[in-house]
Amino acid sequence: MTEIEMTDGNFCQVIGEFFKKLLGSSIVEAVLVPQEISGNVVQSLVCSHEKIENVNPLAPVLPVNSARIVSKLTTKDSDQKIAAMLRPCEIRALVELVKLKQAKIDNLLIVGIDCFGTYSVSDYVSKNNEHNNDGSVTIDFLKGIQVNKEISEIRTACRLCHHFVPENSDIAINLMGRDLNKKIVIRAGSDEGKRVLEELGLEDTPESKEREVAVEREKDRRRKLKEEIEKEAVDFLQVISSLCINCQNCRNVCPICYCKQCVFEGPISEYSKEKYLSWARKKGLLRMPEDILLFHFTRMSHVLTSCVACGQCEAACPNKIPLGRKYHRLSNEVQKMLEYEAGRSIDEELPLSAFREDELEAIES
Amino acid sequence: MMDKNFEPRIVAFLCNWCSYAGADLAGVSRIQYPTNVRIIRLPCSGRINPLYIVKALQNGVDGVLVSGCHPGDCHYISGNLVAGRKFALLKNFLVHLGIEPERVQFSWVSASEGPRFAQIVKKVVNEVKEIGPIEKMVKRL
Numbered sequence: 001m002t003e004i005e006m007t008d009g010n011f012c013q014v015i016g017e018f019f020k021k022l023l024g025s026s027i028v029e030a031v032l033v034p035q036e037i038s039g040n041v042v043q044s045l046v047c048s049h050e051k052i053e054n055v056n057p058l059a060p061v062l063p064v065n066s067a068r069i070v071s072k073l074t075t076k077d078s079d080q081k082i083a084a085m086l087r088p089c090e091i092r093a094l095v096e097l098v099k100l101k102q103a104k105i106d107n108l109l110i111v112g113i114d115c116f117g118t119y120s121v122s123d124y125v126s127k128n129n130e131h132n133n134d135g136s137v138t139i140d141f142l143k144g145i146q147v148n149k150e151i152s153e154i155r156t157a158c159r160l161c162h163h164f165v166p167e168n169s170d171i172a173i174n175l176m177g178r179d180l181n182k183k184i185v186i187r188a189g190s191d192e193g194k195r196v197l198e199e200l201g202l203e204d205t206p207e208s209k210e211r212e213v214a215v216e217r218e219k220d221r222r223r224k225l226k227e228e229i230e231k232e233a234v235d236f237l238q239v240i241s242s243l244c245i246n247c248q249n250c251r252n253v254c255p256i257c258y259c260k261q262c263v264f265e266g267p268i269s270e271y272s273k274e275k276y277l278s279w280a281r282k283k284g285l286l287r288m289p290e291d292i293l294l295f296h297f298t299r300m301s302h303v304l305t306s307c308v309a310c311g312q313c314e315a316a317c318p319n320k321i322p323l324g325r326k327y328h329r330l331s332n333e334v335q336k337m338l339e340y341e342a343g344r345s346i347d348e349e350l351p352l353s354a355f356r357e358d359e360l361e362a363i364e365s
Numbered sequence: 366m367m368d369k370n371f372e373p374r375i376v377a378f379l380c381n382w383c384s385y386a387g388a389d390l391a392g393v394s395r396i397q398y399p400t401n402v403r404i405i406r407l408p409c410s411g412r413i414n415p416l417y418i419v420k421a422l423q424n425g426v427d428g429v430l431v432s433g434c435h436p437g438d439c440h441y442i443s444g445n446l447v448a449g450r451k452f453a454l455l456k457n458f459l460v461h462l463g464i465e466p467e468r469v470q471f472s473w474v475s476a477s478e479g480p481r482f483a484q485i486v487k488k489v490v491n492e493v494k495e496i497g498p499i500e501k502m503v504k505r506l
Contacts (some may be wrong), residue, residue: 237463293502
């Protein structure tokens with residue numbers, strides 16, 4: 001553990017300094033960091049350290065799940081090393097993509113950070129506009145979190161999330177249980193991370209008790225919140241039937257939906273007029289477009305085993321179908337049944353590519 | 366109110382090597398079983414896309430029966446084992462979305478088990494009769 005005192009400026013600047021140092025040390029060729037760009041915070045791939053100007057990994061916004069970006073950067077072989085600043089759900093999605101052979105982490109330094117949740121992009125941007133983009137939204141948000149204030153704009157997926165501490169990262173920025181006005185704590189999460197911190201001249205000291213307490217307290221708080229949210233019953237089939245417009249945004253933003261060409265882009269649901277009429281005749285009426293249910297069920301059977309419940313599907317839905325909540329629930333159930341947890345470990349085999357000979361009898365019903 | 370005369374429509378996806386031969390044996394042996402099943406033969410239970418099951422239910426089929434070789438007996442060595450988790454996954458979320466578990470059933474029948482096939486069909490038909498016609502997915506979807 002390395003403690004960086006806040007001598008001048010705020011924590012964003014301190015984290016920015018860390019990335020400048022990393023980039024200057026020639027350990028990595030480039031860093032992928034979230035930076036402020038006219039009112040929003042988006043990932044940027046930075047090669048020159050003067051361009052690390054507005055790093056803000058603590059802004060409560062997640063425009064895209066960056067596992068998709070890392071996948072784009074690393075699927076082709078290359079020995080140039082890069083560092084990526086990722087939230088816990090992004091790291092977990094990345095772990096799944098590596099197992100699905102859609103990303104490589106051999107030449108990637110993962111810098112994780114404690115996550116306190118995020119707003120939707122539109123909420124974040126409009127709040128920022130209200131405050132003339134002076135950075136106070138992030139500061140107010142963190143102040144609120146530190147005094148356990150209930151912030152209603154936090155996305156449902158984030159409220160339900162209990163993986164707010166980065167796992168599987170090489171270097172972790174610890175915020176929980178710290179006074180953010182005083183210091184930032186950077187810890188090594190792997191041997192590689194340890195080596196990098198040593199090379200940067202940052203020493204390693206042990207984990208503190210306060211943090212463990214704070215993490216446990218936060219877990220407790222979220223467990224209660226989760227129970228509350230899960231009480232609201234939603235008839236998902238009805239909601240889809242009335243609200244889905246088949247835009248397939250949910251598929252386009254999902255970090256796990258990786259197919260280059262989706263089966264639903266093909267002629268799978270192109271039929272003749274006679275066919276549609278025969279269905280309509282049989283049922284009396286046919287909901288159009290008729291393939292939305294098939295689309296959602298197919299997506300579920302494809303992604304639930306690897307779903308990390310980041311809630312990007314819900315954020316992208318123009319009609320606010322509570323997909324995030326549903327996927328959180330269903331993926332939990334499915335993964336529990338298969339004794340698997342998406343994003344937990346890179347060595348665990350994907351449940352659908354493995355089997356045990358004795359388990360088939362149990363499926364019989 | 367339950368319709369006493371309700372005759373469910375069941376689609377059975379059977380693997381070519383075990384269950385289809387089992388159904389054949391039931392027929393050749395003149396074992397009586399309900400006529401509610403429509404059998405679709407596939408090369409292997411591993412060939413069954415979960416989509417087929419959803420599509421069948423969506424189009425007003427009251428129940429789906431999937432049947433393949435017993436564990437260890439697959440003609441393609443592990444087709445049924447690979448399929449097993451796929452089915453379990455599908456059933457898990459269908460049930461969570463409100464589809465009755467009786468509507469999607471899996472069983473393993475070998476080519477020599479004609480009587481067993483007839484018995485499974487009877488069981489599935491009776492269970493689906495009990496819960497009535499499928500409404501959840503057909504009505505508006």
